[in-house]
Amino acid sequence: MQTATTMYWIVWKDLVSEYRARQAWPAMLMLGVVVTFLFSAQLDAVGESQSRMLAIQIWLAIFFSGMLSLNRSFAAERVEGCWDALRLYPIHPVWIYLAKLTVNVLALGVLQAVVFMLCIVLCNVPLLNHPWQVALLALLGNLGISAVGTLLGSVCCSDRQSAPLLAFMTLPLITPVIVAASEATRLVCDGSIGAEWWRWIGLLAVFAVVFVTAGIVLIEFLIED
Amino acid sequence: MTTLIVTYVICAFAVALYILRMSGLQRQILKRMAAQQLPLQSSAAEKSGD
């Protein structure tokens, strides 16, 4: 499985240069923490429909700070002409996409862990009594956001001025994820893991599968400059 | 009754605005064609060999 090792090496390269540069992840985590603080401070005023407000806020915070890290990681790729070098290596563009997807999923995973922990501490929301459901929900939402974000990131950051457009372009596309994920989070907060919850999880799974395959199919048509 | 009229007027206005923009662009194209010393009808075809 030659190509799997090359994918591993791209992920290794991204993680090592990110660890050394500390450029994208700290900024993302900072934004996530600040946004969650602001939301939770305002939450006590709301009172009764707390869980619904909290759910949508968690996922919006995750989306926007995730886009920040995605933007940074692709901008870093463009420096010194390394993107052309990467494209010239004898590997199929799908592996570049999958490697980038794994890195972004890891980044968003770390961000989600921080944001969820913060919410539990700040707004004493009973997320921890269903740990597995929350983990599954977080993973599927994470996969959906990263799949679309990575595809648009690798396409749109080829020229300078379209980089800030990334969040603006991704938001309408992943509205189903934000809606489904926040509804599922609200149900977990209320403690009712019933048929409706599984229906939302089903939708999240369908979204993730559809957009990862769309990314795999479309990436080779999009990657050249 | 007034909402009905207001809606139809706004829609007509929006479509008219779009058509105006298109005709403006069309006039611009014709001007650029003239600038290329392209007489509008006849020689345009041979020159660009379209």
Added chain:
Amino acid sequence: MNQHTKSHSHFRPIYVGTACVMTAALVMALYFAPTEETMGHVQRILYLHVSVAWIGLLGFAVMGAAAMAYLFRRDLDWDCWSQAANEVGWLCCSLTLLTGSLWAHSAWGTWWTWDPRLTTMFILWALCSCCLVVRGSIEHPHHKARLAGIIAVLGLIDLPLVVMATRWFRGVHPVSPEMEPTMRITLLLNVVAFTIFFTVLFLRRRSQLLSERLLHSLEIQTLKIREMEILT
């Protein structure tokens, strides 16, 4: 250029045809259709709202299909189709949202409710405006076409999921109210008339975009030829 200038004159009877079909449809909608007992005249917005919404969806589908064709074949002509459909689709989506909220204001008392059809149309509108902003912000023709194309294609894949998500969310939009036969005929006539009108608008815009692109490449060639003359 020849093909466009010739087809321009050929279009003329179409313009006249569209104009009279449109006036017939509007007259039918505003005068002949019976006024509905509960909402009164406001209900006539239905004919405009439904037909414009239908064209918004149609425009979005054509944009997605043309974008897919461009992505596979890398030919900028498809991009002209996609851009024209994008503009007409965006116009219709905005009109749908406008007429929908105006009607909702008088019928249900609120300007906007988060119900499946309205949210889907809003997301459709967001995707169309996203494509337009991208087309406006990038100069390089192939980059612009590629990026707008990918958003259109992803939007096309995304739409059924959006409908599913919003439908389970909450629903208040009337699915298909029962109507007297005359109302139904007027609605059908309106939908057909609007479709013809916007298709003609769409084709006109596409041929305009195409001639603009050919003119641009022609200008570059004449520049190059002039340079060669100076050189040799």
Added chain:
Amino acid sequence: MGDNGSGKTTLLRCLAGIAQTDAGELLWHGEPAGASPELSRMLGMVAHESQLYPNLTLQENLLFAARMTRVRQPANQVSDWLERIGLSAFANSLPGEISHGMRRRVSVARGLIHKPRLVLMDEPFSGLDTEGQIWLAELLNSLQLQHQSICFTTHDIKHAQTCSDRVLVLKNGLLLKKSCPTLLENDPHKHHQAA
């Protein structure tokens, strides 16, 4: 050969398959440039920029390039290339910490680590001191002996004459003249005036 903006870099990028050609087709053994991975393994490109990741050390950069192109024993390939460019002392330093000339050597090494059949170089001699230019000229001639074909762009005639068999002169994106180095010598004025 040609002055700035005469389309040299774009031509190289089209050859490599990165840039799209507006008209016509570029075929390698009957296939377009970026078609299959095997085809792009035969190709090595050294661009104007250094193409090194700023946060990876020199050794890691070369290791990454070797692994991407699936070289047999990447570790000792990298070490003997570092010997060859004389930078084994700087193996663990970052590209930002070394001089431009050294970075140019490492980027040349990165492009050639998988022994490509064709090497595309974009102005390799620019920014090199005399000692670096001599080293590069030797390297190019040694590559020619291992019959790896090289296509590089440059500004001045001296390099074109010493290291190449055929010369193409470009002007404003148009091919002005095809000639060999010896011919270039006796009409530098006309050539300069034309170029």
